[in-house]
Amino acid sequence: MFGYYLDLALRSLKRNKVLTLLMVLAIAVGIGASMTTLTVMHLLSGDPLPGRSGSLFYPQVDTDPTPGNRKQPLDKLDYPTAMDILNAHLADRQTVVVDSPVKLRAPDTQLPPLMLSMLSATTDFFTMFDVPFQYGGAWRAEDDDRHARVAVISSDLNAKLFGGANSVGRTLRLRDTDVRIVGVLAPWRPTPQFYTVAGGRFSGGKTADFYSKPQDVFTPFTSGLEINDGNFYQYTCWHPVPTPGHLKNAPCVWLAVWVQLGSPAKVAAFKQFLDGYAAQQQTLGRVVRPQNTRLRSLMEWLDFNGVVPSDVRLQTWLAFAFLAICLFNTIGLLLAKFLRRSGEIGVRRALGASRAAIFAQCLVEAGMVGLLGGIGGLLLTMLGLRVVRSQPVAFADLAHLDSTMFLLTFALAIATSLAAGLLPAARASRVAPGLQLKTL
16 A cells, blocks of 8 residues: 555655755755754763763862852862872872863974974873774873883874874974884874863853864873973962972872773762862861862763753754744645545545545655655765865864764654654545545
8 A cells, every 4th residue: 555655655746846846845854954063962971981981070179268159179180189180099090181282293204393282191091091003002101100211103294294004113303302102003083082171161152272283292190290390280279489491399289090890889989079179188288178179970970060062052953943934834735635636635635545545655755755865865965065174164074974964864854754744634635525526
């Protein structure tokens, strides 16, 4: 029976080509606009570490010694607090993270010096965040302790400096210090760059920088402090820094710490440790808010910072509002199309076709419109994503259509057309055959 309905639908669509084209265009334009913005939203709001994000946590302790009623602790930690948390060794894995600009030169190349972004962390960074390597690997834990002059570089920097060849063992000059390359990353683009996220809720919705490319150089934290002393950013300071660049004892928060906790019991124990630590520091006079601590999971931290840019959210809502307008236009066109065939429907009803059969026939025709609209919507979506990729925003190069969104495009097109066809099909199935036969 479905094949028969499909044949009737094709005949009907061919019979009214202009009306068919209008309906297909209405669906295609609505689908193209909504799927373009939905695809961008899907890419920007996804889990950057599926299967692992639930075990990664971001500890916060408010070490601001000035009185106040701050509801949330500061987004980063000062040096003593960060080191105390790491030295407690309560996590399965842990790392401190801080980035800074650095002047880089490759002595055995002809390239001029480059100003790049350097990330200083501990070796657990690479294992915790599942960072892939193309050549070599991460430095050892002993390198963290002995301030080793070693580095890991990105695949982009390796291609720029060494033509993509295995550069492990070669030398880079960071500022005024020579470091030895121990590893080269494979292409890696976490979306967003979660390990440096902070202050998103204070940015006025301008969070696109969270989607920039990863840093080009990675060094041990202890080495980075010595190599690039004076170039690290202070996130928040409650008093002027007496000696610029010497942040170990400065009244500033500037470090992020991430911990990996493999069970709910470990999460509870770590939160208890944070509360106890804050209470202890209050006794010492360094902390005034002993219970102002937080331990958020990776996804909770991203949600808290609102990492999806506000303009992307707004564009998504506007696109779906436009899709709703297209849906109502399609309802009107389908209603006009089906009611123009009242005579034909009356004859079928007189020959024994049930209301359910007429309803199903009309829905099959609406579904055909949706399928054609989905093809058009897919082409418009690809065009829309190409326009997004040409925009001067950090996440532009991420805009692509994956298999999930490809299938969703057709599912949404067919669902939209079927929803649009419900009312016209119901009206058509209630055509009184007797009255229609009198007009023939």
